[in-house]
Amino acid sequence: MCLICFEFNKKRMTIEEVKRALPEMITFAKSEDEKAHFKKLQSATNQEELEEETKKHTDSNLKK
Numbered sequence: 495m496c497l498i499c500f501e502f503n504k505k506r507m508t509i510e511e512v513k514r515a516l517p518e519m520i521t522f523a524k525s526e527d528e529k530a531h532f533k534k535l536q537s538a539t540n541q542e543e544l545e546e547e548t549k550k551h552t553d554s555n556l557k558k
């Protein structure tokens with residue numbers, strides 16, 4: 495799973511920290527899927543939206 499989602503869900507990162515890290519994450523994304531995911535996180539405007547997207551990602555990764 496990606497570090498951003500993991501850290502955010504563990505409450506070790508704030509929304510501000512996530513937003514600050516995202517441009518770099520997008521630049522170094524390994525795939526288009528990953529890039530799209532980071533862009534989605536970037537477009538989240540509040541805590542709830544960000545939580546929803548990170549939760550989706552951590553859940554899908556746990557199932558693999």
Ligand SMILES: [Zn+2]
Binds near residue numbers: 500
């Ligand atoms: Zn993620």
